[in-house]
Amino acid sequence: MLKSTLLSALCGTLLHSASAAAQYTNLPNVEPGVFNASARIEIHNTSFDAVWNLLTDFPNYADWNPFVRYAVVTSPLNITLPDQRPVEGKNLFFRVQIPSLPLPVNKDTPDKLLNTQFSAELITAVQYDKGRLAWEFYPPSPMLKAERWQAITDLGNGTVLYESREVFSGPLAYVIKSTLEEGLQASFKGQGEGIKLYLEDTGNAAHAVQSLFLSPIVPSQPQSAPAAIMTINPELEAFARAISRVLGWAYFLAWSLSFYPQPISNYLRKSTLGLAIDFPTLNVLGFACYTLSTASFLYSPTIKAQYAYRHPDAPQTTVRFNDFLFAAHGAVMCIIIYSQFFERLWGFEVGKRQRVSRAIFGVWWGCVVAIFAVIVLVRVKGVDGGSNAEGWAWIDVIYTLGYVKLLTVFLKYIPQAWVNYKRKSTLGWSIYPMLLDFAGGWLSLAQLCIDSALQNDWSGVTGNPVKFGLGNITIVFDIIFMLQHYVLYRHTPGKRVEDEEESEALVGAMRD
Structure with a gap:
């Protein structure tokens, strides 16, 4: 009985395979x-x-x-x-x-x-x-x-x-x-x-026979490229791809690690004194925008189509999965930092003056209004409601999210540099997140430039202004911080910060 069942199953499988093969003539x-x-x-x-x-x-x-x-x-x-x-x-x-x-x-x-x-x-x-x-x-x-x-x-x-x-x-x-x-x-x-x-249209059939190549297209070696087009040795190309991946994950690791000193310090001290609440307030907004931006470039068919339309010579964006992972991880860490200012959640000591400043409050809401303004422009002025990339389109909303991220990065570093200058000291402030920042900034720019150069299209940089801007702004401010820490105020013991208001103005050294 078992042999009969197995034989029947085998015959059925063979007949199914034969039937499937028979329906095709040349495949x-x-x-x-x-x-x-x-x-x-x-x-x-x-x-x-x-x-x-x-x-x-x-x-x-x-x-x-x-x-x-x-x-x-x-x-x-x-x-x-x-x-x-x-x-x-x-x-x-x-x-x-x-x-x-x-x-x-x-x-x-x-x-x-x-x-x-x-x-x-x-x-x-x-x-x-x-x-x-x-x-x-x-x-x-x-x-x-x-x-x-x-x-x-x-x-x-x-x-x-x-x-x-x-x-x-x-x-x-x-x-x-x-x-x-x-x-x-x-x-x-x-x-x-x-x-x-x-x-089956006679005119089209004739055109197909006398097409662009004027003869049947047969397998061939690629022809020599015009002088204006960069040609790359396949082995060099494969090596460059590997280097790009390594750089991407290296900057992800460097920048991601720089998030941890501040929340760990807060936890060990059971206090948020020394950290300005303005810093995580801007960071939460910035990283929320950056996460949406990178996710859209990676996973939105609409945004990918509009990017390809505006960059036909290199239709795939230079945004990578490690960019999205860094942004999402950063958003989570920023929310954790911000939550540490709520005494009921963590039981930490929070200063009476640790409140969002009017300036940062205005910047925060100004950015939100700007995003919604661009959305309205896309809906009202865009072709086909923003679906057509020729005019105002949804990709412009994504670019706006990126510019908001850049603005928050620029603004959040200024208070720390100013406080170091006023105190003529970096005592009580860790330089290590800035060193990781500095390394991550160079690694990020190196990956972006390699990708764009190998595509022979520098619109990969202009088409990804957030990544380019993040790397540059980070490097500039990190150089300032390193000069303050290692050169200008190296031997300055620093004044004891007794005044609560000044203490709370210190910005935690945390990565964007």
């Missing part, structure tokens, strides 16, 4: 994965070369493709390559619509922002002789593997069969299956129908 056999999206359609009044050129002419995808609205061949460091022909080992950056847009479409057809997704891929196969093109999700991850194959077959009599399939595997594939499976299937079908609609 290679692969493991079924968690789920797949696919399409299969016959295109008439066309040729093999016309379909091949259409599929490999990435710059013109928007002319016909309701699924992939933007496609660019890049290096692994997001350098837009001068030669946009597909080459195995090169990367692709896509902006897609899930589900796809209704047909017909052209390059002027607007995207639906709520359906916009982004994808980075690695080209794995360019097989003109077999009519096959493939890429896979990049960078590789044990959490998700997604491999897409497209194939065309000449059936004769002006008919070409187009087939496409993407197989999703790994734990995250179950999440994608539950949220996007139906939309992905509609998008694959939409792309197939887009090819058919475009090429």
Whole structure:
């Protein structure tokens, strides 16, 4: 009985696999994965070369493709390559619509922002002789593997069969299956129908044959780049990527560690005396804005689309996950510091004069009003309610959040420098957070400059003004503090601070 059951199950599996393979004419056999999206359609009044050129002419995808609205061949460091022909080992950056847009479409057809997704891929196969093109999700991850194959077959009599399939595997594939499976299937079908609609039009078919490359696009080595485009040795590029990652996590560690001396000191002393409440008040606002800013650049399809529109030569932002993690961690630490001023929560000694100053209170509310003012401008003056990046757009709100962060960083350091100057001493104030600040500032700027230089596009700096500004402001003030501590007031014992008001004006040495 057991043998019969096992044999039946084995036969069923083999029949299922054979059936799945039989439905494709030219696609290679692969493991079924968690789920797949696919399409299969016959295109008439066309040729093999016309379909091949259409599929490999990435710059013109928007002319016909309701699924992939933007496609660019890049290096692994997001350098837009001068030669946009597909080459195995090169990367692709896509902006897609899930589900796809209704047909017909052209390059002027607007995207639906709520359906916009982004994808980075690695080209794995360019097989003109077999009519096959493939890429896979990049960078590789044990959490998700997604491999897409497209194939065309000449059936004769002006008919070409187009087939496409993407197989999703790994734990995250179950999440994608539950949220996007139906939309992905509609998008694959939409792309197939887009090819058919475009090429069965006689004029478009002729244009596809005599396309940008004037001949079938076949696998080739990248052509020499124009002098204005920076070319990078692949080994150097890989090394630079590794250095960038190391710098990113190094500055994250340095800046994150600099948060801890002040709350630990408060806890050990059971007191907040010596720390101006203005400092954490500004920090809470600044880090809340910075967290929202980095999260939006990383995870918001709308913001990523608008950034790509304004920076077409380097459509991926220079914001990294370690930037977001640093911001979120900082926000939590700032809230903890601020909460230590509430006697009922911690039981600490809090000075009677430890209240938010009028100046800082005004700055705080001024920043909040400015943010809402930009939101109103985007809604009123923006094109399509801020969805179109040509005018006032939601990305401008995110930039405003970043500028608020920069303002709070600049203002919060001034009181400590002034108090050190008035006392002619740094006694009772720790220099170690400033040293960590200084190291983190240089590491942050180094990562930003390496990323932007390797992209051959310094808009990575102007497009990420918060990170650039944070590093510079931090370095300037840390130099001032180090000069005060190690040079100007090195041998000054300092006056005993008896006056409560002056004591409470001391700003804790804590990182932004």
